[in-house]
Amino acid sequence: MISYIIRRLGGAVIVLLGISIITFVIAFLVPANPARAIVGPHAPEALVLQVDKQLGLDQPLPIRYVNYMNNLVHGNLGMSYVLDQPVTNLIEQRVGATAQLALAAWVLELVIGIPLGIISAVYDRKIIDHIASLLALIGISLPVFFVGLELMYWIGFRLNWLPVGGTGGFNYIILPGLTYAITGAAYYSRLLKASMLDVLSSDYIRTAKAKGASPARVIFAHALRNGIIPALTYGGIDIAALFGGVVVIEDVFGYSGLGQLAVQAISNLDVPVIMGTVLFATAFVVLVNVVVDVLYGIVDPRITYS
Amino acid sequence: MSALLEVSGLTTSFLTASGYLPAIEDVNFAIEKGETLGIVGESGCGKSVTSLSIMQLLSSNGKIQKGSILFEGKQLVGLKDTSMRKIRGNDIAMIFQEPMTSLNPVHKIGKQIGESLRIHRGLNKEQSKQKAVDLLKLVGIPRAEDIADEYPHRLSGGMRQRVMIAIAMACDPKLLIADEPTTALDVTIQAQILDLMRKLKAEREMSIMLITHDLGVVAEMCDRVVVMYAGKVVEQGAVRDIFRKPTHPYTIGLLSSIPRLEDRQQRLSSIPGNVPSIEVMPAGCRFASRCPHATQRCADDEPSLLSVTDNHQARCWLVDEKGVAV
Ligand SMILES: Nc1ncnc2c1ncn2[C@@H]1O[C@H](COP(=O)(O)OP(=O)(O)OP(=O)(O)O)[C@@H](O)[C@H]1O
Ligand code: SF4
Ligand SMILES: [Mg+2]
Numbered sequence: 001m002i003s004y005i006i007r008r009l010g011g012a013v014i015v016l017l018g019i020s021i022i023t024f025v026i027a028f029l030v031p032a033n034p035a036r037a038i039v040g041p042h043a044p045e046a047l048v049l050q051v052d053k054q055l056g057l058d059q060p061l062p063i064r065y066v067n068y069m070n071n072l073v074h075g076n077l078g079m080s081y082v083l084d085q086p087v088t089n090l091i092e093q094r095v096g097a098t099a100q101l102a103l104a105a106w107v108l109e110l111v112i113g114i115p116l117g118i119i120s121a122v123y124d125r126k127i128i129d130h131i132a133s134l135l136a137l138i139g140i141s142l143p144v145f146f147v148g149l150e151l152m153y154w155i156g157f158r159l160n161w162l163p164v165g166g167t168g169g170f171n172y173i174i175l176p177g178l179t180y181a182i183t184g185a186a187y188y189s190r191l192l193k194a195s196m197l198d199v200l201s202s203d204y205i206r207t208a209k210a211k212g213a214s215p216a217r218v219i220f221a222h223a224l225r226n227g228i229i230p231a232l233t234y235g236g237i238d239i240a241a242l243f244g245g246v247v248v249i250e251d252v253f254g255y256s257g258l259g260q261l262a263v264q265a266i267s268n269l270d271v272p273v274i275m276g277t278v279l280f281a282t283a284f285v286v287l288v289n290v291v292v293d294v295l296y297g298i299v300d301p302r303i304t305y306s
Numbered sequence: 307m308s309a310l311l312e313v314s315g316l317t318t319s320f321l322t323a324s325g326y327l328p329a330i331e332d333v334n335f336a337i338e339k340g341e342t343l344g345i346v347g348e349s350g351c352g353k354s355v356t357s358l359s360i361m362q363l364l365s366s367n368g369k370i371q372k373g374s375i376l377f378e379g380k381q382l383v384g385l386k387d388t389s390m391r392k393i394r395g396n397d398i399a400m401i402f403q404e405p406m407t408s409l410n411p412v413h414k415i416g417k418q419i420g421e422s423l424r425i426h427r428g429l430n431k432e433q434s435k436q437k438a439v440d441l442l443k444l445v446g447i448p449r450a451e452d453i454a455d456e457y458p459h460r461l462s463g464g465m466r467q468r469v470m471i472a473i474a475m476a477c478d479p480k481l482l483i484a485d486e487p488t489t490a491l492d493v494t495i496q497a498q499i500l501d502l503m504r505k506l507k508a509e510r511e512m513s514i515m516l517i518t519h520d521l522g523v524v525a526e527m528c529d530r531v532v533v534m535y536a537g538k539v540v541e542q543g544a545v546r547d548i549f550r551k552p553t554h555p556y557t558i559g560l561l562s563s564i565p566r567l568e569d570r571q572q573r574l575s576s577i578p579g580n581v582p583s584i585e586v587m588p589a590g591c592r593f594a595s596r597c598p599h600a601t602q603r604c605a606d607d608e609p610s611l612l613s614v615t616d617n618h619q620a621r622c623w624l625v626d627e628k629g630v631a632v
Contacts, residue, residue: 201365203407209363211395211422211473215387225412301457302411 001297004305005290012286019282020072020275024065027271033057034269038081055081068275077279078272080265087276090261095280097167098257101250102242104177105184109238113185114231117192121227122219124197133193136186144245148179148252165254176253180245184238191234196227229300236292240285308379309336310513311360311481316373318352318359320584327584328371329355330537334611337481342507342514344528344545346521346560350581352537353517357483360515361400362390377481395422399474403486405466409458415442415469416454422476441472445502464495468502475506482507485517500527521560525549533557536581536592539611543618553620555597591622599624 035051036043052058056067071078077087120132155175156164162175199205200223208222247259254260258277265273297303316333319326330352337343345353358364360375362382375382377398382390394400399422402408409418419441420434429437435454442450445468458466467487474482484503488496504527507514516527524531524545531548533541533556541554552558559577579596582588588595591604603623612625 203402203404204410206363207402207408207470207473208410208421209394210361210400212391212393212425213395213421214391214425217425222410222413226410300412302459 001294001305005294008290008293012283012290015286016279016282020069020279021065023275023278024068025061027269027274028061028064030269032269034081034271037269072279077276080270080273082265082268082270083273087272090273091258091276091280094256094258094261097255098246098250098259101173101176101255101257102239102246104173105180105246105249106239106242108177108181109185109188112181113188114192114228116185116189117231118196118219118224120189120193121196121200122215124193129193132189136189139182139184140186142183144179144183144248145252147182148176148249151175151179152253165252167254167256172253172255176249176255179249179252180242184241184245187234187238188231192227192231195230196223199223199227202226225299229296232292232295232299236289239288243281243285309376310339310341310378311337311515312374312376313356313360314374314376316356316359316375317371318355318364318368319371320365321367322585324585326369326371328537329368329584330359330534333373333534333537333539335532335539335542337513337515339480339513340507340511341530342516342528344524344531345515345517345534346519346524346531347534348519348577348581350583351534353534354485355537356534357400357485357515357517360483361394361398362387363394363400392426395474395479396426396477397479398481398483399477399479400483400485401467401470401474401487403489405463405470405490408470409466411458413457414454415456415458415461418458419454419469419472419476422473426477437476438472441476442469444475444506445469445472446498447472464491464499467491467495467499471499471502471506475510478510479512481513481515483515483517486519487516488523489519503527533560536587537584538592538621540593540622541618541620542611543614547615547618551614551618553614553618553625554593554622555599555624556593557620559596 033048033052035048035055035057039047039051049058056064059067068078075088077091079086080090083090116132116136120129120136123129123132152164152175155161163172164175166172200218205218205222208218213222243259246257247263249255250257250259251263258280261273262277264270265277297305313336314334317328317331319328333352333356335343335345345356347353355364355368358368359370360377360382362385364370370383373383377393382393409415416435416438419438420429420431423429423434423437424431439450439454442453447453447465447468453461453465458469461469470487482503487503488499491499500523503514503516506512514527516523518524528545530543531545532539533548533554535554535556541548541552541557548557549561552561556577563577577596582592582595588605590606590608591597591600592608594600594604597604601623607623609621609623609625611619611621613619614625
């Protein structure tokens with residue numbers, strides 16, 4: 001198992017290398033000059049060239065990449081072109097806020113999705129299942145920004161229960177978290193419903209019933225641990241998607257996290273910040289997937305690591 | 307005349323595209339204390355539906371429409387689920403045809419065996435674990451302590467069926483329903499499992515309802531036998547009587563097709579034709595399309611169970627007249 005984890009982490013390094021090259025190339029292939037973006041459209045060409053030199057943009061792309069990676073392994077992600085701060089500082093300042101938001105979003109998603117899935121499976125084709133499925137369908141179909149704006153309007157503005165937007169304590173993450181959860185929970189509930197239905201009609205569930213197990217025991221002690229396995233896989237994918245989702249949601253709610261940082265960096269062609277946030281997100285997603293794979297083996301004893 | 311289990315007029319239907327259709331109809335039989343009753347018949351004739359009706363474990367599209375199931379004089383049909391749960395795994399235990407899939411893959415063997423003891427006897431984790439090890443020894447599993455800590459996927463089919471038997475024996479049931487317990491196993495393992503069941507039955511004075519498609523197994527294991535065809539009992543009696551004087555042409559067909567020991571795996575297939583499906587049940591005798599003795603009367607009217615001797619009945623018009631020449 002330890003050697004499995006080490007091998008997986010080795011794989012993760014390769015993935016990161018690949019992503020870094022792709023991001024680097026794309027960031028510099030955009031037909032716009034970061035130096036021009038910094039100095040403004042009306043600045044003289046000479047100034048642009050000077051800034052180019054300052055930032056090392058006059059060197060060929062491969063050399064720039066090697067320099068970047070060399071700094072990276074020494075823990076230096078460079079300076080932001082625009083914000084005049086080291087990228088590591090910028091990420092450090094924002095990562096807590098985004099982590100809180102992402103965690104809240106994910107937990108709310110599970111809190112909504114898993115019970116909905118279990119209920120739909122247990123009451124399959126009964127009225128309560130139809131209601132749950134309808135809710136799930138609505139959730140899946142609604143665009144994130146729409147749900148976000150509705151929640152903002154009703155809960156934030158009309159009812160005045162929670163802040164409409166901004167960054168702060170716990171209160172500020174509920175609405176954005178809920179926005180993500182409402183639009184994403186349905187994937188968990190559908191997945192869980194399908195796998196629970198499958199499991200509930202399996203032979204070992206019949207065995208449990210034949211022992212005299214109560215319905216609650218059958219569902220929670222026998223079915224759920226088997227039924228949750230596909231949802232676990234999705235959990236890994238979802239956390240990757242979560243980063244993308246959080247970018248939009250942070251934007252909608254004016255929440256200053258990594259997403260917002262990345263969006264601003266992209267519009268400013270602030271390449272070091274783009275690189276930094278993308279690599280950070282990638283490293284995180286890859287790590288989560290290793291964790292999920294290890295969790296698999298804990299939930300399902302048939303899986304061995306080799 | 308107080309049988310352990312008395313099934314009468316049992317009719318169980320399933321919801322299909324054309325409404326509720328009976329999978330078994332008017333099934334009658336009894337199991338005495340300490341008796342082994344065999345239920346035989348081809349695939350699809352309603353053996354599993356009968357046993358699942360007794361356990362009240364039919365899938366959600368099935369329901370008992372008529373009849374009564376008395377267990378120790380207590381009516382099981384219509385019994386509340388909470389009361390039925392006190393009987394399942396406690397007074398009536400069941401083992402199934404598919405040992406490979408009947409154990410929960412994510413729970414350890416010991417936990418699965420101990421579960422009914424926790425449910426019915428209120429044992430705690432340690433007590434039930436200890437008892438599970440004893441039960442593993444009882445069913446002849448070597449290294450019982452180690453196996454109790456294993457997950458099912460580490461065990462062979464034969465071992466898993468032993469584990470299923472250990473689960474069934476946990477609460478000392480009065481009735482063990484075994485639905486084709488050896489069909490999925492290879493021949494030598496089959497014999498071992500049957501031996502084990504015989505031994506346990508002798509030690510524990512339990513009754514067994516043994517479902518099989520193999521009359522050879524019936525001859526080895528059972529006191530009496532019920533032969534089912536297309537959802538109905540077509541012949542029943544003491545094993546000795548039925549082997550000596552099989553009366554229903556279907557039973558005769560089954561007897562002449564007993565596979566030899568080496569190929570017991572094979573399903574009965576030597577009677578030409580197929581069991582009619584529940585959607586298209588013929589009006590008269592359900593066996594008429596495959597029966598060498600069928601007459602017009604057989605096609606028009608369905609015979610009832612007619613007495614051959616006191617304890618031997620067959621559902622065939624031939625009984626009326628003279629019995630069948632074998
Ligand atoms: N869940 C179900 N839904 C619809 N029909 C069913 C269902 N279960 C059983 N049946 C019907 O009942 C009939 C009898 O099935 P049953 O499982 O009792 O056969 P069996 O005698 O146990 O056969 P086998 O030897 O293959 O186990 C089947 O032919 C099928 O038409
Ligand atoms: S009733 Fe007729 S068709 Fe049916 S088994 Fe007897 S002889 Fe054959
Ligand atoms: Mg069956």
